[in-house]
Amino acid sequence: MANGLYIDFEFCSGCHSCEIACRNELELGITDFGMKVLEDKPRQNPDGSWHWDYIAYPTELCNLCEDRVAAGGIPACVQHCQAKVLYYGTIEELTAQMLEKGSKGAIFIP
Amino acid sequence: MIDMNKVASDVLAATPKTGPTNATAWKTQDGDETIFRTCAWSPPGCHPVGCGLRVHVKDGVVTKIEGDPEHPITRGSLCPRCLALKEYIYHPDRIIHPMKRAKEFRGQADKWEECSWDEATTLVANAAIEIREKFGPETIIVFGGTGREANNWYPQWANLVFGTPNSVYAQPGWSCYGPRMTNTAFMMGGGYPEIDYASKFPLRYDDPRFTPPELILLWGKEPLRSNPDGLYGHAIIEMMRRFGTKIICVDPRVTWIGTRAEEVLQLRPGTDTALAMAFIYVLAHDDLVDHEFIDAWTYGYDALVQRVSEMPPSRAAEICGLDEEQIWRAARLFGNAKPSSVAWGLATDESTNGAQLGMCLVALMSITGFLDAPGGTTLGMGDDQGNVVRDGGSISADEKVDDATDSTLELALKHGMMSEDTWFNKRIGVDKYPCVGSVMWTCQPDEMLKALETGKPFKLHMAQFVSSNPISCIGGEPQRWWNALRELDFNFACDLFMNPVIQACCDVFLPVSSTIEHDGQVVTHYGLNSSFYGAENKCVQVGDCKSDIEIMRMVGKKIFPEFWNRFDTDEDYNNFHVFRSWLPWDTLRDNVVTMSDEEYFKYKTGRLRPDGNPGFPTMTGRLELYSYAYANFQEDALPYFEDPAYGPVSMPKMMESEYPFVLTTGARRQEFFHSEHKQVPSLRQISPYPEVDINPADATRLGIEEGDWVEIWSPYGKCRQKAKVTPTIKEGVVHAVHAFWFPEQEASEPNLFGAFKSNINNLMPTSVNAKSGFGNTFKSMICNIKKVYDNDDVNFPTDTGIMLEASRQCEFTYQETWRPTDAPVVDPIPQDQILSFEKTPEIDNIVK
Known part of the structure; x- marks a missing residue:
């Protein structure tokens, strides 16, 4: 079973920690991103409630931190995420986790 | 008089002596790499959150910096x-050797030249000795910024190195943390109130003593971005996800966490006190208060209720520009939550009506019964690292023997660096604003600016900048500070990077080590x-930095050898004065993190009062919901609303x-700490330009x-x-970021790294203070805004040209006259209501 990343993007605060942690880990250049934070900008719904989402996704440069994982660790983005909304595991495990929450989740295979 | 020895020994007794037994050692070896576990403070600037780092070092050079999974x-x-610390x-x-520059080349x-540490420090010491002798020690002033580790040092530089009482926090109205500290000290003592996120227990949320907050009221605060004063902001997200903790936000901006809140009260800036009074009105109206707590532990509840009866939600709605129904709904949600917790933000400090807002928020924390209760708002033991003026500044120098609990001020008086006359009579502005002087250890900043400009009550001669950049950041009307400071006889700075104030005004630059280049201690709040x-452990040496x-x-x-020669190492000094009654340095270092493990309900157990009796250390x-301390400083003893x-x-x-x-400013961004970090590529990339939020309709x-x-x-x-066009800002309001300058631009005057091009404080007056001397206009100023077209105009912040047009500062003098000098009506203190520290009979009986 392939491994991937699950993000509970209801609670991604858009802090950019994953981007820099990834760049440090993969020793990427300043313009390169292995994780990238995207924003769906704020808007107010007709009922007065607010919508404003961030979501971090792994780019083609992501290798799911194979060296860290081989050494018994977890991917750098997952470890450093301040909101603790990123998870690493098999797609099966992550799917179960996402379904249990039931909303605003995404699983990525880079 | 408060017996601080007793306070200190209580703190010592409450401090656990060991850390987790199975944790990784502070220093380990992995092949050719040494891995250090350490807790971060500053530099670079940050609040004392003490985040856990693992720093990998090879051949004396940092190879990698990661988070520490073992940090609780x-x-x-x-x-x-x-994460970008290596880039920093x-x-x-970065300046890594001492430098000097002749005064005429400011x-x-x-024109800077590298020099030795001995030459640089001799230049500083000789200038100080000469100025002390010729003009008096009080003519030397020492600037410090906000929140940083250097907050420990700038009063110590002032009192212990130069013997001057005039340390300066340059923000108009001391509008950061000081007002909230004062509110806390006046109304209840006990350090500082903070939301409960099980942050004191080694087991955190799993500790059986902990109950999660059902609701957190975020008032004028965005902790995810600011991690204010030691609160790890993202813990709120943990509690929302794990326990379903609900949020209410009060903010003219809808923040990201606001979009996840039950209610966002988007009020007109500066009207917070009206809304907070209406919250209390609703709690009293619906009887959503804890009468047992109120009867046993508070003073003046009935008077408070009578006062807020003037502010029903209907009136507050009108003042604040809110829907009356929403106020009832939000206040009831808060009042019915068990437990509820209150996070009061910078908006409390940055307004002229802020003390009254603080009074209301302390009431909201407490009349619900959840003050220092599990899942409520915790109170600290209130040890203060020696720098807070205690007991109204009535320190006696009679006792000449050193004591482990001596404050910076006591040491300066005992060892003759500063005379009592200098302290009591030469600290600028505290005669006009004794309320500021009663808790803060500095001068009153707006009065200092006037003194610099007018030479009254005396002429100033020398300034030091300890990790502070008042013309790019905290100073209101920054060009006035610039003009005044460049005229002084001698100026120097302790910092890591060149910045506008050093380039414009200084003669000597002393390069400082970062948080991973020195040993130290970080304690939240x-x-x-x-x-x-937390232990800050030295991992590497960079250049000649110290x-x-x-x-x-x-x-x-070089100035006071008798006192200073006793310290051969930093550890000597830390153990003597900084760590004092806490753990010795080697134990702190070995533990890396030593949890305070403080218990709840300290007002019941006698841990708030120096005499060990239950209750609060107040009159x-x-x-005191009815505050005698405020009354003593000619303020109303009860909260009232005053329009900005x-x-x-x-x-x-x-x-x-x-x-x-209406202009508001000061909201924090994750990537910068105020004026710092602008030159760090990974961080500047996130916010390359200063941004002003404006509503789409406007x-x-x-x-x-x-x-x-x-x-x-x-x-x-x-x-x-x-x-930045966004619906999150209320119509008719703009929010502009603060402290933006351009380290990549021309450094010399007049451009000064573009210091005045995007500085929102160009628009902010000084001296628009509350009666107390606290507060200013950062959260409510008036302004206009227009698009500018000319891309060749050198006034563009992206252009390396200069701002040609003269500022209109100083021409507008409304601040001198805005407040009528009416004397407030203050009820005299009924003597029979005052319980001395020696006897608290009623309260003794109440304690179980």
């Missing part, structure tokens, strides 16, 4: 600023509400004509589109930022 609060996470400490622009970037004691303490020791030995022994000095009610004509917008009307350069101006001055 951050558990492996880090924010972008520590090895930045090519403002010229190419500066010790006023300690989650844990710790603030070592620099202080070097200069101190009545109770939490600048706004649609105070200045309707000006707002109808030239200044139709933007459309003015023809402003996202990304346009706009000019923002007030009666005091102007600046340029980029428009």
Whole structure:
């Protein structure tokens, strides 16, 4: 079973920690991103409630931190995420986790 | 008189002596790499959150910086600023050798020369000795910034190295943390109140003593971005996800966490006190209060209820521009939550009505019964690292024997660096504003600016900048500070990077070590509400940089050798004065993190009062909802609403004509700590330009589109930022980022790294203070905004040209006259209501 990343993007605060942690880990250049934070900008719904989402996704440069994982660790983005909304595991495990929450989740295979 | 020895020994007794037994050692070896576990403070600037780092070092050079998974609060996470720490400490622009420059070349970037530490510190010491002798020690002033580790050092530089009482926190109205500290000290003592996130327990949320908050009221605060004063902001997200903790936000901006809140009360800036009074009105109206707590532990509840009866939600709705129904709904949600917790933000400090807001928020924390209760708002033990003026400043120098609990001030008086006359009579502005002087250890900043300009009550001669950049950041009307400071006889700075104030005004630059280049200690809330004691462990040496303490020791030995010669190492000084009654340094270091493990309900167990009796360390022994301390400083003993000095009610004509917008500023961003970090590539990439938030309706009307350069101006001055068009800002209000300068631009005067191009404080007056001397207009100013078209105009912040047009600062003198000098009506203190520290009979009986 392939491994991937699950993000509970209801609670991604858009802090950019994953981007820099990834760049440090993969020793990427300043313009390169292995994780990238995207924003769906704020808007107010007709009922007065607010919508404003961030979501971090792994780019083609992501290798799911194979060296860290081989050494018994977890991917750098997952470890450093301040909101603790990123998870690493098999797609099966992550799917179960996402379904249990039931909303605003995404699983990525880079 | 408070017996601080007793307080200190209580703190010592409450401090666990060991850390987790199975944790990784602070220093381990992995092949050719050494891995250090350490807790971060500053530099670079940050609050004392003490996030856990693992620093990998090979051949004396940092190879990698990661979060420490064993840190009980951050558990492996880090924010972008520590993740980019390697870029910061090895930045090519960092200054790593001492430098000097002849006074006539101030403002010229190419005139600095490298010099030895001995030469640089001798220049400083000789200047100070000469100025002390010729003009008096009080003519030396020492600037410090906000929140940083250097907050420990700048009063110590002032009192112990130079013997001057005039340390300066330059923000108008001391508008950061000080007012909240004062509110806390006056109303209840006990350090500083903070939301409960199980931050004191080794087991955190799993500790059986802990109950999660059902609801957190975030008032004028965005902790995810600011991690204020030691609160690890993202813990709120953990509690929302794990326990379903609900949020109410009070903010003119809808923040990201606001979009996840049950209610966002988007009020008109500066009207918070009206809303907070209406919250209390609703709690009293619906009887959603804890009468047992109120009867046993508080003073003046009935008077408070009578006062807020003037502010029903209908009236508050009108003042604040809110829907009355929403106020009832939100206040009831808060009142019915068990437990509820209150996080009071910077908005409390940055307003002239802020003390009254603070009074209301302390009431909201407490009358619900959840003060220092599980899941409520915790109180600290209130040890203060020695720098807070205690007991109204009535320190006696009679006792000449050193004591482990001596404050900085006591040491300075005992060892003759400063005379009592100097302390009591030469601290600028505290005669006019004794309320500020009673708790804060500095001068009153607005009065200091006037003294610099007028030479009254005496002429100032020398300034030091300890990690502070008042003309790019905290100073209001920054060009006034610039003009005044460049005229002084001698100026020097302790910092890591060149910045506008050093380039413009200084003669000597002393390079400081970063948080991973020196040994030290970080305690959340500066010790006023300690989650844990963290060790800052030295991992590497960069250039010739030295710790603030070592620099202080070097200069101190040349001015007061008798005192300073006793310290051969930083550890000697730390153990003598900084760590004092806490753990010895080697134990702190070995533990890396030592949880405070403080218990709840300290007012019941006698841990708040120096005499060990239950109750609060106030005049009545109770939490004073009716504040005698404020009354003693000629303020109303109860909260009241006063419209901001600048706004649609105070200045309707000006707002109808030239200044139709209300301006707020000061909201933090994750990637910068105030004026710092602008030169760090990974961080600047996130926010390359200063941005002003404007509502889409306003933007459309003015023809402003996202990304346009706009000019923002007030009666005091102007600046340029980029428009960010967003519905999250209330219509008719703009929010502009603060402290933006351009380290990549021409350093020399007049450009000074573009210091005045985008500085929103160009628009902010000084001296618009509350009666107490606290507070200012940062959260409610008036302004106008327009698109600027000319891309060749050198006034553009992206251009390396200069701001040609003179500022209108100083021409507008409304601040001198805005407040009528009416004497407030203050009820005399009924003597029979005052419980002395020796006897608290009623309360004794109440304690179970």
